Amino acid sequence: MNGVLAIALRTLLTLLLTSFLTTLTSGKAVASVKEGEPAPTFVMVDENNKEVDLKTLIDKPTIIYFTHNACHYCTQIIALLKRAETKFGSKNLRIIGINIMAKDGKLVKAYKKELGFVFPMFAGNRQDVLKAYKINYVPVLVFIDAQGVVKSIVGHYIHEKELHDHITDISIK
């Protein structure tokens, strides 16, 4: 009986150790995006292939905007975001673009140049990012408050007034 107990304890310890080591080697699992919870963040590459930790950018009310080159409506939303940045001011609002077609900075650079905007955009053709934000389609806008908490997610074309309402909502202190 003691022998059986010893084997059971050894097995349990092995399982616990394996689980601990797996956590250490794989890092913390990234949670999926959810309203009311902190926004998932990643280290991503910009148009110059420079690595940037998104966590460092979410220091004020922030919109993360997912788009790609084949989406007609998405281009129109870029125009609305440019206007919102002017209206609300870059001190009060951060806009982060993520192009889900881009694997590196080259496509991002061309996209920014063509559409003429200056807010940061990152290469988002990555399974971890797409899975965490559940991006099966575009456009998707994620509205995040200054504390880094997701307030709302909009997964369709947005009108300017609705966009401004969401920005006002994340700006409330």
Add this chain to the structure above:
Amino acid sequence: MSEFNLSRREFLMGSLAGAGFLLAGERVSSDAGLNDAQVKSITLKITYTTEFLRCPKDEEIDIWLPIPPSDMEQEITDLKIETKLPYRKPSKEYDQKQNKVFYIKTKNINKGEKLTLRYTIKRTNIGTVELKDEDPQQHLTPSEWEKWDNGITQYVDTTVGKVTEPAVIARKLYDGIVERTTYMHKICTRGVSTLAFEEKSGRSDDFHALYRSMLMYKGIPVKWQQGTILPYPSEMKKSGRIEADCINAHSWLMFHAGGNRWVPVDLSEAKRRPDLKEFYFGNLVPNRIRMSTGRGLTLEPPQKEILNTFAYTNVEADGIPLIYGHNYKNFIQYEIVKMEGQN
């Protein structure tokens, strides 16, 4: 030419009234209106146009224009390309493949420059197809968007049970996906099976990526068909124009039911049109044009970026995809030549 709605009466009396289209076969509509399920074939004159709005200067522009193929379901005639740009016809080797393109390499495209493809298509609903030369095994490899995870395999195992007959498996999964998935409008989807399963929502690419992953998991070959969908016959005007963008792109599938039999299915349209749910397991309303088969295609010559689906013109500047709606737009203009009812 002025546009008008093709009413039930006009549809039925078209040939007699000399309105430019003919009705063959028996009565195709009920008193409530034209029955889309009873339209056997539609013949249309198509003008497909890509218009360049602005193009990056001094960069190499590569353009791939899909050519709709002729097969048992659609017959393409009088195909013509009109453009000032230098184009290359498909090579003989490439011509034998399922997908064909006109290819153009150029620089400095002027604003307003157009590429126009004109053809006549007779699209027929023939239901299950017998294909003797088709090797089913080539349609058992999922694209990068059609993987199956534990959630999908558990769902399939539970739904299908011990059934082994491909058509029965396919029907159970068809019913399950149509039931559990919400149709979404006005978005551009990626067609990723795992996300479609988790989110229980999507458009045609999502319904079909999920269905394809499930059938492949069960070892049933299934072909991805990519193209566009026009208004239903009951809503179709004598002529009309749609924008050929991601919203109007459409996919459907054909699964291998054993022997040489391939069965067409359209789950997203079954969701949108519950009255046609039975019909869409084994039939397709002929208000569609197939442009290519498969996903993640490598074109000729190869494009630089991964191509999720190939329904419309693909354009790259120095190897980077141009931005749809900003750099260029596509349109499809159709004109009804003839509609036929089921005999």
